[in-house]
Amino acid sequence: MKSWLIIAFVVIALVAVGSSRLSAADPAPVTAETLRKLEVELMKTAAARGSQGYMSYYADDAVELPNGADAIQGKENISKTMGFLDNKDNQLTWTPVYADISASGDLGYTYGTFEFRSKDKDGKPTIGHGKYTSIWKRQKDGSWKVVLDMGNDSPDPGKK
Amino acid sequence: MKSWLIIAFVVIALVAVGSSRLSAADPAPVTAETLRKLEVELMKTAAARGSQGYMSYYADDAVELPNGADAIQGKENISKTMGFLDNKDNQLTWTPVYADISASGDLGYTYGTFEFRSKDKDGKPTIGHGKYTSIWKRQKDGSWKVVLDMGNDSPDPGKK
Numbered sequence: 208m209k210s211w212l213i214i215a216f217v218v219i220a221l222v223a224v225g226s227s228r229l230s231a232a233d234p235a236p237v238t239a240e241t242l243r244k245l246e247v248e249l250m251k252t253a254a255a256r257g258s259q260g261y262m263s264y265y266a267d268d269a270v271e272l273p274n275g276a277d278a279i280q281g282k283e284n285i286s287k288t289m290g291f292l293d294n295k296d297n298q299l300t301w302t303p304v305y306a307d308i309s310a311s312g313d314l315g316y317t318y319g320t321f322e323f324r325s326k327d328k329d330g331k332p333t334i335g336h337g338k339y340t341s342i343w344k345r346q347k348d349g350s351w352k353v354v355l356d357m358g359n360d361s362p363d364p365g366k367k
Numbered sequence: 368m369k370s371w372l373i374i375a376f377v378v379i380a381l382v383a384v385g386s387s388r389l390s391a392a393d394p395a396p397v398t399a400e401t402l403r404k405l406e407v408e409l410m411k412t413a414a415a416r417g418s419q420g421y422m423s424y425y426a427d428d429a430v431e432l433p434n435g436a437d438a439i440q441g442k443e444n445i446s447k448t449m450g451f452l453d454n455k456d457n458q459l460t461w462t463p464v465y466a467d468i469s470a471s472g473d474l475g476y477t478y479g480t481f482e483f484r485s486k487d488k489d490g491k492p493t494i495g496h497g498k499y500t501s502i503w504k505r506q507k508d509g510s511w512k513v514v515l516d517m518g519n520d521s522p523d524p525g526k527k
Contacts, residue, residue, distance in 0.1 A: 272478060272498045274519040309469030316502055318515060338432045340500050340517045342476055355478060357500045359434035359519040
């Protein structure tokens, strides 16, 4: 009978160790909704702090795949092309259409549409329309960062 | 002493059960290399069987984000836009630059460059250059399918 008590204790101890390990590796449950919320956060931060706010959501080894130009490797190089976000005439807004995340909750993506409001050389307001894909990856410190961002053009919805 | 033997047996049995569960959930080890190989397979299949071969790697609920057009939802709708792959004058080739996969091995992506060789209305060969992102997801039957594909333009490397 004593042996069974010891076995029961070992089983309980092992289950407890297993559970605590799971918690340590996965502090908060992450879902596709987490990524949608992150994109709302990103947009607010970019609106408030411009390119610096925008880039604070990028991983150091991120890649940007801009339409009409070559891939840009690394957060530092991408930052150099984002200065347009510091011009108050420019407003970049986006709307995720879909988000999905891996079973392990460490890699996910969103895609959606964006609008880029700006002014032409005569000061006349312009609106550009497009689509984007953003891939998010959980970093070693537990934070989520964009590791890939790609955009392309969409037709003007008013001209269809 | 007998109690310790029983404990050891229980520990071994629990580890064995844990391992067998892992194997059942993850029949073959998948890595980023798996996705690179899949893209080589996809390209060979598309070269041999045109749009039908190409589309056989797409998930039913895939989305295509073409440059200059709206998002296309679902394999069936995407298929309708891929007929150009059945014209022998058109050759679409691509080269993955990078691939990554989730820890759980169920979601991953690649990005890279593509070339589209065709002929203009006078029969003169043309080459278009671009970049792509493909997101791959393991399906319920264990196969890997493209769930998102996006492309945009790159400058002509010869004109830099």
